[in-house]
Amino acid sequence: MDVIIELANVSKSYNEIKAVENLSFKLKKGEILGFLGPNGAGKTTAMKMITGYMPPDTGTIKVKNEDILKDPVKARISIGYLPENNPLYLDMTVAEYLNFIAEMRGIENREKAIDSALAKCGIKNVSHRIINHLSKGYKQRVGLAQAIIHDPEILILDEPVNGLDPKQITEIRNLIKEIGKEKTVILCSHILYEVEAVADRVLIINNGRIAADDTIENLRERSKGSNIFVLDIIDETADIAEKLNTLENVKKVEKVHSGLYRIFAAGNKETGHSIFVLAASNNWKVVQLYLEGNSLENMFLNLTEGGK
Amino acid sequence: MKRALVIAKKELLSYFNSAIAYIFFTLFLVILGFLFFRLYFLIGVVSMNDFFSIIPWIFLIFIPSVTMKSWAEEKKTGTMEVLFTMPVTDLVLVTGKFLAGFAFVSIAIILTFIVPVLVSMTGTLDWGPVITSYIGLFLLAGSYVAIGNLISSFTANQVSAFLVTAVSILVFMIIGTEPVYSVFPNFIADIVRNFSLSYHFQSIQRGVLDSRDMVYYLSIISLFMFFNIRSIESRNW
Numbered sequence: 001m002d003v004i005i006e007l008a009n010v011s012k013s014y015n016e017i018k019a020v021e022n023l024s025f026k027l028k029k030g031e032i033l034g035f036l037g038p039n040g041a042g043k044t045t046a047m048k049m050i051t052g053y054m055p056p057d058t059g060t061i062k063v064k065n066e067d068i069l070k071d072p073v074k075a076r077i078s079i080g081y082l083p084e085n086n087p088l089y090l091d092m093t094v095a096e097y098l099n100f101i102a103e104m105r106g107i108e109n110r111e112k113a114i115d116s117a118l119a120k121c122g123i124k125n126v127s128h129r130i131i132n133h134l135s136k137g138y139k140q141r142v143g144l145a146q147a148i149i150h151d152p153e154i155l156i157l158d159e160p161v162n163g164l165d166p167k168q169i170t171e172i173r174n175l176i177k178e179i180g181k182e183k184t185v186i187l188c189s190h191i192l193y194e195v196e197a198v199a200d201r202v203l204i205i206n207n208g209r210i211a212a213d214d215t216i217e218n219l220r221e222r223s224k225g226s227n228i229f230v231l232d233i234i235d236e237t238a239d240i241a242e243k244l245n246t247l248e249n250v251k252k253v254e255k256v257h258s259g260l261y262r263i264f265a266a267g268n269k270e271t272g273h274s275i276f277v278l279a280a281s282n283n284w285k286v287v288q289l290y291l292e293g294n295s296l297e298n299m300f301l302n303l304t305e306g307g308k
Numbered sequence: 309m310k311r312a313l314v315i316a317k318k319e320l321l322s323y324f325n326s327a328i329a330y331i332f333f334t335l336f337l338v339i340l341g342f343l344f345f346r347l348y349f350l351i352g353v354v355s356m357n358d359f360f361s362i363i364p365w366i367f368l369i370f371i372p373s374v375t376m377k378s379w380a381e382e383k384k385t386g387t388m389e390v391l392f393t394m395p396v397t398d399l400v401l402v403t404g405k406f407l408a409g410f411a412f413v414s415i416a417i418i419l420t421f422i423v424p425v426l427v428s429m430t431g432t433l434d435w436g437p438v439i440t441s442y443i444g445l446f447l448l449a450g451s452y453v454a455i456g457n458l459i460s461s462f463t464a465n466q467v468s469a470f471l472v473t474a475v476s477i478l479v480f481m482i483i484g485t486e487p488v489y490s491v492f493p494n495f496i497a498d499i500v501r502n503f504s505l506s507y508h509f510q511s512i513q514r515g516v517l518d519s520r521d522m523v524y525y526l527s528i529i530s531l532f533m534f535f536n537i538r539s540i541e542s543r544n545w
Contacts, residue, residue, distance in 0.1 A: 087386030
């Protein structure tokens with residue numbers, strides 16, 4: 001498949017603070033990329049550069065094989081962008097706002113484009129209301145409608161579900177999934193869970209550099225080595241940690257406090273079972289044994305905390 | 309460049325969507341009418357001279373309050389990120405913002421056309437200088453708007469945009485008044501005076517449309533629009 005976005009050695013600093021450092025990646029047409037990193041990792045800066053909002057200090061960004069600095073206006077035609085915090089002209093009605101965007105983008109059949117964007121985002125019924133009077137979820141839909149009104153090939157969404165309630169998150173996520181079927185999407189988030197369900201590929205960025213870049217399946221495969229089991233025991237004996245360490249797949253045992261252990265292990269269900277068998281054969285009084293969090297989540301945390 | 313009109317339309321819509329525009333126009337006309345007619349009936353000469361001497365000073369407050377939000381608000385709410393990723397050049401954006409401010413102020417100027425009509429009813433008015441002064445007034449207002457828009461692009465705070473614009477325009481005005489330029493040695497005084505917004509307006513007020521004055525105002529407008537493009541280009545906000 002064709003490469004549609006290409007970043008090569010892109011760096012950007014603000015007053016000597018490096019926001020993005022030597023960032024290089026390629027995005028193929030039709031791919032949905034989860035762009036992941038903790039707050040302040042450089043995600044938004046990277047998006048601002050790809051959308052042509054600001055130029056990189058060094059490096060090149062190509063959209064559809066053309067350097068965006070050579071013809072920024074042309075690159076912007078193929079991109080739809082929902083900036084972080086979803087800025088909107090709050091004193092306009094939804095219809096006025098979308099009409100403004102459609103005119104700015106020089107769309108010929110404006111009525112049709114607006115109608116289709118309203119329908120896709122499910123906001124037809126509020127089109128004559130003033131944006132400021134809408135709920136946060138609806139505002140987010142208006143922002144999304146703005147980003148897709150010109151039917152762009154590339155859609156860049158920066159933290160699209162930040163600050164929404166769980167129901168709204170599910171709705172917006174489904175909407176992104178639906179829109180993503182036909183487009184190349186970059187979805188930024190600081191929460192793995194949000195991109196996991198939608199993205200084909202995840203790029204984890206930390207302190208302006210790439211920490212991981214792989215498909216969800218591969219990452220899951222890799223993350224199997226980073227399971228953490230928690231074992232909670234009453235009446236503990238001295239040699240529990242020792243015995244746990246003898247188990248196959250166990251890499252490290254950490255004693256949190258008396259009777260509570262965190263076991264870092266590869267493998268998943270088998271390891272859990274063997275911990276259970278060990279406990280049973282030693283007559284340990286187990287209160288609970290569980291997997292701490294999602295293994296992918298753990299890996300994400302490891303990758304992003306390790307850089308600090 | 310058609311898109312510049314789209315931006316101008318959007319800006320004007322936001323002025324007129326709220327009551328602010330109407331309050332503005334009313335206040336402007338009431339203050340101007342009061343200051344002018346108070347003098348007019350006192351002096352009793354059928355002339356618009358005082359009118360055109362007062363209005364630049366009212367604009368000193370009026371225009372910065374129109375231009376203060378142009379970029380500052382976009383910056384504060386983050387909408388400039390949407391605006392700057394639209395497929396248009398910075399020149400189009402700056403032109404659109406200028407046209408919006410200029411159109412708004414032009415409406416205010418057009419509303420004052422009632423004043424010379426009223427004056428002409430009280431006696432014979434020499435329309436020549438009135439017409440040239442009005443042309444000069446549009447040019448002067450355009451310069452104020454270009455300066456105000458540039459300053460609005462430096463900050464996200466509308467109040468500081470207002471104050472800095474008012475002070476900048478004040479400086480540009482008073483360097484053309486005698487007490488100020490006369491402190492300089494002769495040859496510098498002449499240059500200083502020629503740079504001022506007020507000197508050229510005074511010369512237009514006499515009823516002569518000199519191409520030098522026109523060129524001066526058009527250069528000021530272009531120069532500040534050029535600076536405005538430069539300032540938004542940096543995106544250092």
